[in-house]
Amino acid sequence: MDARAIHKLLANEFGDGVGNFVEQPTEPHIEVDATAIAKVCSYLKENGDLNFEHLSNLTATDYLEENRIRIIYHLHSYKHARWLTLKVAVDRENPHVATLENVYPVANWLEREAYDLVGVNFDGHSDLRRILMPDDWVGHPLRKDFQEPSHYHGISTVRESMLTINRN
């Protein structure tokens, strides 16, 4: 079953919760609504013919010009050796999406990473804290409008280039 057939199946099952199938040469994907993603993934995992039992990757990208953040899910089926990409677009100012933690336990850390670096809020997550950056860090570094602070705890974050330092 190819991605297009899976899209048809999902559209029948979930109606408005599933958006378009985007035929892109390097990354064909299915658009899913933010509120439906957990149900869609649970269906893809449990359905006997699909067996997407592995959440291989979860990440988010900030599209500043569109004023949107896209959360990208890569599902994989070991049984059928098949990939599926889902994308959820959310508002940049107030990005909220349902957590997948209860469907795929691995989502716990992947979602924490997306929250930490891109600032996506995963509703229902049991432990949504920063994971890579320090707790007291301000902002989300992979947002396109992130301004790097000049100092962190009194330590300068910039250093003069080693090539231009005066060697007198």
Added chain:
Amino acid sequence: MSVEIELAGEGGGLATEEMVLNMGPQHPSTHGVLRFIVTADGEVMRRAVPDIGYLHRSIEKIAEKVGWHGFMPYTDRVDYVAAMTANQGWAMCAERLGGIEVPKRGEYCRVIAAELGRACSHLLGFGAMGMDIGAITPFTHALREREMINDLLEELCGARLTFNYLRIGGVAWDLPPGYEEKVLRFLDRFELAVDEMGELLSDNRIWVERLAGVAPVPPAMAMAYGLAGPNLRASGVNYDCRKAHPYSVYNDFEFDVPVGTGEKGELGDCYDRYICRLREIRQSSRIVRQAIEKIPDGPVIAKVPRNFKPRAGDCHVVLESARGEMDWYCASDGTEYPYRVHIKTGSFTAMSIMEALSPGLMIADLVAVIASFDIVAPEVDR
């Protein structure tokens, strides 16, 4: 990043008081800068909460600033124990977006380099595992062989750890003259040495008792937590990216995928993870032999413009690194800088399973478990 632990105040009967131990970030057996906050009742852990991020070098952010070609040396630092496969992930991303076809000889050079790198990484993996659980000798044996592979890779690309050998479109240099014979001569001896290491350890009673039956991961749990590579296969899931989704020229080679069977204890225990790695070294060596036999003539790198600008769009590339499936997601907006790069690594998911796996384990076993997952801290934090 810091983790708060609530002290449970249960005091019924003769219960001992729970104790909170901080392990790391500076600890000799945590394979880099990892930290665990262990809640223990005597010697038995109630839970161990990993705290990561100490080695976060914002490699994904750097990618957005240095351009397509310029990012290649940074990928070495994602996983500096098996840097070739990290190089390859980035090259494959750029090639898929740019529609570049790598010349056959270039792909073969990549396979030879990547498989030598995998053997190198597994050697360090189980050598360090021996040291972590109190046996120094395996480390010296493993490192002796690893040095020789490092010599071979140094001859190939001038570096022993962070290779920067691959380029978008191929590899930087062709094999040096006489390299094939040199590698074959090395493999003849190396295979015997790996067998010897196996004989030293695999049936060693202390080794087996220390690892067998410790922290078994059932197949369903391994899949749910997205374990990858040898860790997943040790749990009995027969999945190897090189077989299931053959990339590069892996279709041209015959090799087996070692899978855990619980031969000394339970399925997916520390011993299975060890034995899968050991057997994979032999398979890597088998692939290198075939690659050397079949390597075609021709160029090693395609023509790629210096000012490389792939079309706008995104792609998802998966390859089998030494620590398992490595997922690369890359988005391009058609400019000379990548728009977004994300790397999901095997060590990251292996770390995320630790909290679920730790209840009931002995504190001393935590070290064995970290080692058996072959966790490399920079790969967790990137």
